[in-house]
Amino acid sequence: MSVHARKRARGRVAYEVIWRDAVGKQRCETFPTRREADARDREVRDLRERERHDRIDAGTEPLREATERWWVDHVEVTVSRGTAKVYATCLDRHLMPRLGEMAIRDIEPSHVLALQRGLRDDGVGDAMAQKVLVVLSGIMRHSQLLGRVDRNPVGPVRIPQPRRKRAIRPLAPEVVEGMRAHALVRGHVRDAALLSLMTYAGLRPGEAFALSWDCVGERSLIVEHGRADGELKETKTGKIRTVGLLAPVSEDLAAWRMSSSGSAGLVFPRPDGEVFRDTDYRNWRKRHFDPVAAAVEASHGTPYTLRHSFASLLVQAGWNPLEIAVEMGNSPEVVQRDYSHLFREFARGERVDPEATIVAARRAAAG
Known part of the structure; x- marks a missing residue:
């Protein structure tokens, strides 16, 4: 030598x-x-x-080759189809064109900073830029575990977390009940039950479409799955939780069960009984949710917005952040961050009964 x-x-x-x-x-x-x-x-x-x-040759392979190993060992085994699509977008549009041919042992924190700066200069949003860096970090960590590199160059780099640009504005129960009333006028009992479930039980849309009848009890329901393009997956946090079932929600689910003759399987399946695919969900939102939202001048609302209405009800009922976090499947820190303005607004207000609030709003919408 x-x-x-x-x-x-x-x-x-x-x-x-x-x-x-x-x-x-x-x-x-x-x-x-x-x-x-x-x-x-x-x-x-x-x-x-x-x-x-x-x-001796460890780390001389390009990032593109290391990515293929990471994809086979990690993505194909542990990641849902929906998340895999997001990773593929990060790789194909942003990461491979910039660093794909560089040897992984040559990638330094300075290159990561340059990547971060390049994404910002190209107008890539904060959320996508964060995902790109997380993907790169995962690839390099996997290479480190395999002994191909001795450190992860993304480690020293600060990855900013995307922040909300506007405070959350939950839809009031009166607005949601107006949407529900319009759905019932159109004969859409399923949509009325979906609106009720997401608003008054706090389920994410993916969790609602993954709910099965054997998880629905008299006073509670079990949230154990999410939905990802026609497949059941873990919930967003990977945890199973139990949610209290308010009487109006139980009534709406019972009406839908009687209308659909459902006794087993999914509560809200496709016509063939399978889990909603992404196209099914987009079609449902365009043809069913958006029209009833527009009918009550709530076009800014989304199916996920209904979950925030549930949090608002719990805040007004006097629940603390820890209790709300357990009920919604979030961390107390996320609840405090996202709903701090609601806690401040209702801190000295009169405590409300969620069921009484729903019933009053339902009567107003009907009359």
């Missing part, structure tokens, strides 16, 4: 590290400085003395 100085064009000097591998083939790597070449020379000598020839 040896380090040689080689003259290049315009008087520049490069340094070559030369050695022979396990089968006697001569190998050579070139470095711009003597310091880097000496460090590589020492590293190769050490690995050869310990007969770790397989580690």
